Amino acid sequence: MRALILHGPGDLRLEEVPDPVPGPGEVVVVVTSALTCATDAKMMAAGAHPALGPLPAPLGHELCGVVAEVGDGVTGLRVGDAVVVANSAPCDDCPDCRAGRPNLCPRITYLTGAFAERVRVPAPIVARNVHPLPPGLAPDVAAMAEPLACAVHTADGCGPAGGRVVLVLGGGVQGALLTGLFAARGFTVHLADPRPDRRARALRFGAAVVHDAPRDDAAVAALRERLPGGRGADLVVEAVGRPQAWRAAIGLARPGGEVVLHGGCPAGSVVQLPTHAMHYLELTVRGSYHHTPAAVADALDLLSREVLPARELLRAPVSLAGVVGVLTASRGEKHPVRP
Numbered sequence: 101m102r103a104l105i106l107h108g109p110g111d112l113r114l115e116e117v118p119d120p121v122p123g124p125g126e127v128v129v130v131v132t133s134a135l136t137c138a139t140d141a142k143m144m145a146a147g148a149h150p151a152l153g154p155l156p157a158p159l160g161h162e163l164c165g166v167v168a169e170v171g172d173g174v175t176g177l178r179v180g181d182a183v184v185v186a187n188s189a190p191c192d193d194c195p196d197c198r199a200g201r202p203n204l205c206p207r208i209t210y211l212t213g214a215f216a217e218r219v220r221v222p223a224p225i226v227a228r229n230v231h232p233l234p235p236g237l238a239p240d241v242a243a244m245a246e247p248l249a250c251a252v253h254t255a256d257g258c259g260p261a262g263g264r265v266v267l268v269l270g271g272g273v274q275g276a277l278l279t280g281l282f283a284a285r286g287f288t289v290h291l292a293d294p295r296p297d298r299r300a301r302a303l304r305f306g307a308a309v310v311h312d313a314p315r316d317d318a319a320v321a322a323l324r325e326r327l328p329g330g331r332g333a334d335l336v337v338e339a340v341g342r343p344q345a346w347r348a349a350i351g352l353a354r355p356g357g358e359v360v361l362h363g364g365c366p367a368g369s370v371v372q373l374p375t376h377a378m379h380y381l382e383l384t385v386r387g388s389y390h391h392t393p394a395a396v397a398d399a400l401d402l403l404s405r406e407v408l409p410a411r412e413l414l415r416a417p418v419s420l421a422g423v424v425g426v427l428t429a430s431r432g433e434k435h436p437v438r439p
Contacts, residue, residue: 101117101119101120101216101218102114102115102117102216102217102439103117103215103216103217103420104158104159104160104215104420104423105156105159106152106155107156108147109144109146109147110145112144112159112423114420114421119218120218121169121220122169122170122171122220123220123223124171124172124173124223125172125173125223125227126171126174126221126222126223126226127168127171127174127221127226127230128169128218128219128220128221129165129168129221130165130166130168130218131164131165131214131216131217131218131437132163132164132165132438133165133239133240133242133243133436133437134160134163134214134243134437134439135162135240135247135434135435135437136423136427136430136433136434136435136437137161137273137432138273138274138431139151139161140159140427141427141428141432143159143212144428148367150210151187151188152210153212158219159213159214159215159423160212160213160214160215160216160437161211161213161214161246162247163184163214163219163243164182164242164243165182165185165219166181166182167181174226177226181232182232182239183232183233184230184231184232184233184242184245185211185214185219185229185230186229186230186393187212187225187246188208188209188211188391189208189228189393190203190208190224190228190393191205191207191209192228194206194207203389203392209224211225214437215423215437216420217420217439229393229396231400234401234403234404235404236404237400237403238411240436241410241411241414242400242403243436244399244403244410244413245396245399245400245403246396246399247273248277248408248410249391249392249395249396249398249399250362250390250391250395251278251362252281252398252399253388253395254362254388255278255281255282256395257360257388258282258337258358260286261285261286264287264288264334265288265289265290265334265335266287266289266333266335267290267291267332267333267335267336267337268282268289268290268307268337268339269292269293269336269339269340269345269349269352270292270293270338270341270363271292271293271295271298271299271310272293272298272432273432273433274339274362274363275293275302275340276298276305276413277408278362279291279302279305279307280305280306280408281402283306283308284306284407284408287335288308289302289306289307289308290309290310290311290327290333291307291309291310291311292323293310293312294312294313299312301412304412311323317351320348320351321351323352327352327354331354332351332353333352333353333357334357334358335353335358335359335360336350336357336358337349338359338361339363340363341363341364342365343365343369343371346361347372347373350373350374350385351377353383354381355381356381357381357384358383359384359386360387361385361386361387362388415434416435417436417437418436418437418438419437419438419439420437420439422437
C-alpha cells in the first residue's frame with residue numbers, strides 16, 4: 101500500500117510499504133478520509149513530537165474509515181463497519197487515569213499513520229477509542245472529531261459560563277472550534293486574530309465581538325481596555341501556540357481572571373511572563389493538552405447534531421501526493437486527504 105513516511109525534519113516521503121496485518125485486539129481500517137492539521141505540520145517541520153514514534157514514522161492522526169480486517173479477540177467491531185478512529189487511548193490504570201486525567205497518562209498509546217491507504221489500529225485504541233460513524237455524518241466532518249475533542253477538553257476545564265466573558269486568541273481551526281463551543285455554552289465570546297477572514301468566520305461560529313490581534317505590549321493594553329469593563333477578560337484562551345501569544349494572553353486577563361494555554365509552542369520555547377500581573381492580579385494560568393475518550397465521544401455528538409458549522413473549516417480535498425504541499429504552505433488548514 102502507499103503511505104506517507106516521515107524520515108526527518110521536512111523529509112516526508114510517499115512510499116510503498118507492506119500492508120498492515122492486525123495482531124490480537126487490533127483492527128485494520130481502510131482510510132476513507134484523513135485531515136491535515138497544524139500538528140502534522142509541526143511534526144513534519146521538527147521531525148519529532150510527543151505523539152510521534154521513532155523515525156522513520158507514519159504521519160497523520162485524524163481519520164475516518166471502514167474496518168477491513170479484525171484481529172483475534174476483538175469484540176464489537178466487524179469487517180465493513182464505518183468508524184471514527186481517535187489517535188490515542190489511556191491505560192485506565194495509572195494514578196493520572198484514576199485521578200480523572202487520562203490525557204496525562206504516562207502509558208498512553210498514540211496512533212499516527214492516517215496518511216495511508218490502510219492503518220493498523222493498536223489494541224488499546226480499539227478497546228477504548230474507536231467509535232461508529234454516526235448515521236448521516238460525512239466522513240470528512242467525522243474525522244474532525246479529534247481536533248474538536250481537544251477543544252472540548254479545554255472548554256470542559258473552564259466550567260460553566262456564569263456570565264463570563266472569554267477572549268479567544270487566534271482564529272485558526274482551534275480558535276474557531278473553541279469560539280463555537282464557548283458560545284454554545286453561554287459565554288460572551290470575543291476573538292482576536294490578525295486576518296479579516298478568520299475574524300469574519302469567528303462571528304459565524306458565535307463570537308459576539310472580534311478584534312485585530314495585538315502585536316506588542318501597547319496593543320495588548322489597548323485591547324484590554326476595549327473588553328467589557330475595561331479591565332480584561334474573565335477567561336483568556338490562547339489558541340495560537342507561540343510564545344508571544346502566551347505572554348499577550350496573561351496581559352489580557354482581568355484581576356482574578358484565568359488564562360488557559362491551549363496552543364502548543366515549539367519544543368524548547370521559553371516565555372518571559374509578567375510577574376507583577378500574575379502575582380498582584382492573582383491570575384490563574386494553566387495549560388490544556390490533548391483530549392480524553394469522553395471528549396472524543398462528545399465531539400462526535402456535537403458534529404452529528406451540527407452544533408457548530410464545522411463543515412466550513414474544510415478546504416479542497418487532496419491526494420496523498422498533495423499532503424506535503426499542504427503542510428508546507430497552509431499548515432493549519434483542514435484539507436481532507438483521500439488515499
